[in-house]
Amino acid sequence: DAYWKYQAEKEKKLYAIFDAFAQNNGQMNVSNERYLNAIKLFLTAVTPLEYQAYQGYAHVGRQFSGIGARIASQMQSIDELRHVQTQIHAMSHYNKFFDGFQDWAHMHDRVWYLSVPKSFFEDARSAGPFEFLLAISFAFEYVLTNLLFVPFMSGAAYNGDMATVTFGFSAQSDEARHMTLGLEIVKFLLEQHEDNVPIVQEWID
Numbered sequence: 001d002a003y004w005k006y007q008a009e010k011e012k013k014l015y016a017i018f019d020a021f022a023q024n025n026g027q028m029n030v031s032n033e034r035y036l037n038a039i040k041l042f043l044t045a046v047t048p049l050e051y052q053a054y055q056g057y058a059h060v061g062r063q064f065s066g067i068g069a070r071i072a073s074q075m076q077s078i079d080e081l082r083h084v085q086t087q088i089h090a091m092s093h094y095n096k097f098f099d100g101f102q103d104w105a106h107m108h109d110r111v112w113y114l115s116v117p118k119s120f121f122e123d124a125r126s127a128g129p130f131e132f133l134l135a136i137s138f139a140f141e142y143v144l145t146n147l148l149f150v151p152f153m154s155g156a157a158y159n160g161d162m163a164t165v166t167f168g169f170s171a172q173s174d175e176a177r178h179m180t181l182g183l184e185i186v187k188f189l190l191e192q193h194e195d196n197v198p199i200v201q202e203w204i205d
Contacts, residue, residue, distance in 0.1 A: 014170050021163040022093050035159040040100050047087045048108040052121040053136055054080035060129045072181050079174045090167040134203050137182030145175045
């Protein structure tokens, strides 16, 4: 109950800022036009990964028999889908005024520099459930999203893009919960049997 209430409050605030940004022609306040290319990169590179995470957690959740792991995977799956939607909604305003925002899903499969994150998620999703959880909940969420979201929100604020700042903060509060799940999974695997230690170490390496 607390989860749904908390997320609903976040949604209300988030979409109020999106609406205000659109009504006040927020695109006119962007301080540097090159910043829009950074937004296109984010939409092309990160949003499809969030979608893959949503699908991956939905699949993993079905494979676990334990209720705790199942619910944790379901909640994270819902979070990831929400991130996809809020990112698209935050940036859809720019699509009315600038080229290059309409083809992000198509480009994700075709732009060469996106092959690394795309390959990372495809490898994780085609592995087993524990490999997936360690790769995404620990490696991606714990290590990479902080490096991505925090500077990106800072850059968005510097350039006057308050819609992107808001979805970044909204997503980051979910990431804290996701990082906790990643650490708990590592702890769980290591506690099950001493033979798991070199396996988990190899995955992390």
